[in-house]
Each structure stands twice: as structure tokens, then as C-alpha cells.
Amino acid sequence: xxxxxxINLQKEVEGRELVTIPHLEVQSGQRIGLVGExxxxxxxxxxxxxxxxxxxxxxxxxxxxWAYVPQLKEASSLSGGEQTLKAIKKALSQRAGIxxxxxxxxxxxxxxxxxxxxxxxxxxxxxxxxxxxxYFLNQVVDHIWLLAEQTITSYVGNYQAFEEARKKEREQQExxxxxxxxxxxxxxxxxxxxKQRADKLTKRKKGRSxxxxxxxxxxxxxxxxxxxxxxxxxxxxxxxxxxEKIRQPRKEAWAKLEMKGVIEQDIHTLFRLEAGQIRxxxxxxxxxxxxxxxxxxRLALTGRNGSGxxxxxxxxxxxxxxxxxxxxxxxxxxxxxxxxxxxxxxAFENAASCSVQDRVTILNLLAMLGIRxxxxxxxxxxxxxxxxxxxxxxxxxxSDHHLLxxxxxxxxxxxxxxxxxxQFLKDYKGSLIVISHDQAFVANVTNQTWNIExxxxxxxxxxxxxxxx
Numbered sequence: 001x002x003x004x005x006x007i008n009l010q011k012e013v014e015g016r017e018l019v020t021i022p023h024l025e026v027q028s029g030q031r032i033g034l035v036g037e038x039x040x041x042x043x044x045x046x047x048x049x050x051x052x053x054x055x056x057x058x059x060x061x062x063x064x065x066w067a068y069v070p071q072l073k074e075a076s077s078l079s080g081g082e083q084t085l086k087a088i089k090k091a092l093s094q095r096a097g098i099x100x101x102x103x104x105x106x107x108x109x110x111x112x113x114x115x116x117x118x119x120x121x122x123x124x125x126x127x128x129x130x131x132x133x134x135y136f137l138n139q140v141v142d143h144i145w146l147l148a149e150q151t152i153t154s155y156v157g158n159y160q161a162f163e164e165a166r167k168k169e170r171e172q173q174e175x176x177x178x179x180x181x182x183x184x185x186x187x188x189x190x191x192x193x194x195k196q197r198a199d200k201l202t203k204r205k206k207g208r209s210x211x212x213x214x215x216x217x218x219x220x221x222x223x224x225x226x227x228x229x230x231x232x233x234x235x236x237x238x239x240x241x242x243x244e245k246i247r248q249p250r251k252e253a254w255a256k257l258e259m260k261g262v263i264e265q266d267i268h269t270l271f272r273l274e275a276g277q278i279r280x281x282x283x284x285x286x287x288x289x290x291x292x293x294x295x296x297x298r299l300a301l302t303g304r305n306g307s308g309x310x311x312x313x314x315x316x317x318x319x320x321x322x323x324x325x326x327x328x329x330x331x332x333x334x335x336x337x338x339x340x341x342x343x344x345x346x347a348f349e350n351a352a353s354c355s356v357q358d359r360v361t362i363l364n365l366l367a368m369l370g371i372r373x374x375x376x377x378x379x380x381x382x383x384x385x386x387x388x389x390x391x392x393x394x395x396x397x398x399s400d401h402h403l404l405x406x407x408x409x410x411x412x413x414x415x416x417x418x419x420x421x422x423q424f425l426k427d428y429k430g431s432l433i434v435i436s437h438d439q440a441f442v443a444n445v446t447n448q449t450w451n452i453e454x455x456x457x458x459x460x461x462x463x464x465x466x467x468x469x
Contacts, residue, residue: 064097
């Protein structure tokens with residue numbers, strides 16, 4: 001039974017076409033993951049479905065009651081994860097026929113995320129969820145909607161099945177594009193050859209007397225041949241115009257840092273901490289054992305919200321913890337607080353201010369994080385909140401350092417950008433500490449896991465499931 005259907009749905013924002021959907025339907029019981037780049041219109045589509053946005057053309061029918069949980073920001077009393085969890089529990093209690101969720105796992109720790117997965121698997125109704133969390137999507141959905149180029153393409157299966165289907169599509173499109181190019185180039189060569197032969201026929205050849213050439217020309221021999229050649233060339237050009245044009249597959253922005261600056265220095269041990277305790281305002285958060293990092297180590301720091309991960313990292317960055325720190329150690333720390341941005345400068349100037357990389361590398365990295373050339377030239381003051389977070393991340397990645405520490409770097413990133421960041425970090429030659437609730441991201445960029453549980457920091461096997469059923 002159809003619970004949602006759309007016909008000729010069109011939505012514009014400030015004169016720009018945002019979404020155009022000729023036909024779309026949702027069957028009862030489907031679990032749909034809605035993915036796409038930031039700003040593409042995913043949240044806007046949910047608002048159209050629930051009736052919060054009526055400024056569109058076309059027809060939309062909702063044949064069920066529904067519950068909606070928007071993407072929530074942190075408040076002073078509750079974290080973003082706690083607010084979202086409270087809102088989701090309220091929505092689930094309504095037992096509505098359709099459940100709309102917008103980035104529900106963005107600030108959730110792994111235990112609450114696993115709880116949500118369990119609840120959604122048991123949910124009797126239809127679920128439509130906007131998410132960039134691959135692990136979550138693989139566990140929950142049976143369809144993926146890709147919102148790209150102002151329309152939706154539907155894929156059967158979870159996110160992994162979607163990735164495999166998209167990879168096959170890109171390979172087929174690349175093959176079709178290469179065949180199209182070869183065909184066009186061949187036909188152009190043939191047309192050019194015929195044009196050249198036509199031109200030669202209208203000119204007197206060496207060795208042929210002037211009178212002989214004039215007689216043949218007056219009889220129309222050369223002229224008719226030249227016209228035939230020119231006509232053939234014109235026919236080939238029209239054939240090229242009639243060919244179905246095949247676009248080249250889009251190539252994602254890419255960036256790779258050169259090994260220059262302090263990272264070239266030969267530091268084997270970055271720091272070695274004595275066993276100690278993390279406290280804040282006199283309150284104990286957790287105990288930690290002897291803890292050290294060597295050049296090239298890649299650590300994931302995990303634990304529940306409020307366990308003390310960020311407090312530990314901040315004290316480490318300030319080198320306040322007892323133990324040994326290399327005198328040469330330079331640390332780059334990304335924490336989403338945006339305090340490192342100068343609003344009077346452009347995005348490019350901010351990113352370049354503490355970088356040893358060249359201009360092209362800086363622009364490529366900004367583009368990789370969704371800040372294209374025109375945006376890179378704009379002042380920080382006019383950038384959106386999400387763009388500022390991504391700029392701050394770019395500035396951190398480009399800075400001159402031995403140790404890179406990233407605290408929830410995938411927040412405000414779409415899946416395309418997360419995949420690009422993953423590849424960037426795989427190629428990164430320095431040392432790395434990552435705090436992230438994105439299990440797929442952590443597994444792909446780190447090789448050690450340290451977890452805070454029951455007030456103690458300890459190393460666990462990498463890739464070990466930290467979730468409680």
C-alpha cells in the first residue's frame with residue numbers, strides 16, 4: 001500500500017531549482033535512507049512531506065499519520081545527542097505509520113546508536129531517514145534514495161548495496177563515455193580528411209600544365225569531385241551532431257599533502273604519559289594507564305558521551321598531563337569551536353595562513369571539503385555554519401604538525417566528503433588521534449582503539465564492537 005506519492009514535484013529556492021521529481025512513491029513498511037551532498041535539499045524534502053513547507057508545485061499525498069524528528073543542535077542543558085534521543089523516544093511512542101528522522105545519529109554515542117538501530121528494526125511502520133552514517137544505514141534501511149542533480153534515484157538494498165551499484169554505474173558510464181569520444185574523434189578525422197581532399201581538388205597540382213588543369217576545371221571534373229568530398233564531410237558532421245551525447249563521469253575533488261615542514265623531522269616518540277587521572281572541576285572522569293604515541297600511530301578514542309574524551313584531548317594538547325613530550329612536538333587540533341578563523345579574511349587566506357603547502361594543494365583540499373574556488377575567495381563572515389566548520393577542518397589538516405587530533409570531524413560532512421576525507425587520512429604520513437561515533441570512518445582511518453568504560457581508559461582490539469545490545 002502506498003503511504004507517500006508525488007507527481008511532478010518541483011521546489012525552488014531564491015530562483016534556483018532545488019528538487020524536481022516527476023514521480024515517487026513509498027510503500028508501507030519500507031525503510032529508506034535519503035543521502036546526498038550538503039545543501040542539496042534532503043531536509044527540505046522531509047519538510048514538504050510533513051507539510052511544513054507548502055511553497056512548491058506538483059502533488060504530494062501522505063496517506064498515514066507521521067512523526068518527525070529534525071536535526072537538533074546542542075542546548076546549554078542537554079547535548080545534541082541527549083536532545084535527539086529524547087525526541088526520538090517521544091516520536092517512537094506515537095507509533096505513527098511513518099517516521100521521518102533527520103540525521104538522528106549525528107551526536108549519538110555508540111551505545112545509544114545501537115539502541116536506535118534495535119528500535120528501528122522492530123518498528124512496524126515506514127521509516128525515511130536522512131543520514132551520513134554508513135554503519136547505521138547498513139543496519140536499518142532496505143532502500144537508498146540518492147538526491148543528486150535536482151532529482152531522486154532509488155536503489156534497492158542498504159548503503160553497501162548502493163555503493164556497489166553506484167560503482168558499477170560509474171564504470172559503465174566511463175566505458176560509454178570513452179566509446180563516445182573515440183567515435184566522435186574518428187568521425188572528425190574522416191570529415192577533416194575529406195575537407196582537405198576537397199581543398200586540394202580546387203588547386204592546380206604540380207606537374208600538370210595550366211591549360212590541362214583549366215580544361216578539366218571548365219568541364220567540372222575537379223569541381224564535382226570537390227563538392228562530393230565537401231558534401232561527405234558535411235554529412236559526417238551532421239552524424240556527429242545526431243549522436244547521443246554522453247557526459248564524462250564527475251571526478252571528485254582530491255588533495256594529497258606533500259611531505260614538507262615539521263613532519264619531516266625524525267621524532268620517534270611523540271609523548272609518553274605517566275599513569276594518571278582525568279578530572280574536571282574536581283570531579284574524576286576516568287583513570288588512564290601508561291600511554292604513549294610513536295610516529296605513525298593512528299588511534300581511535302572511544303567512549304560514551306560525557307565520559308571525558310574531549311577533556312582528555314584538551315589537556316593533552318596543552319601538554320598539562322604528567323609525562324614526557326618531545327620538545328619538537330607540534331599538534332594540530334580540530335574541535336569545531338571555530339576560534340581559529342579570521343572573519344575578515346577569505347576562506348583561502350585562512351587555510352593558507354598556517355600551511356606549508358602550495359596554493360594548488362590548498363585549493364584542492366578546500367574543494368575536497370565542499371568549499372569550491374568561488375567560495376574559497378569569499379570572506380569567512382559570509383559563509384554558513386557548516387562551511388565554517390569545514391574550513392576550520394581544512395585549516396587544521398593543512399597546518400604544520402606531527403600529530404593530528406580530530407574531534408568528531410565527520411559532523412557537517414556529507415557522505416561524498418567523508419569518503420574523500422577518509423582517503424586523505426589514509427595517505428596522511430603523520431600520527432593521528434580520532435574521536436568519532438562514525439564506526440565505519442574510525443575503522444577505515446585508524447589501527448588502534450582506546451576505549452573509556454566504567455571510568456577506565458584501556459586498549460581494546462581494533463574494530464571490537466563497543467556497543468551493548
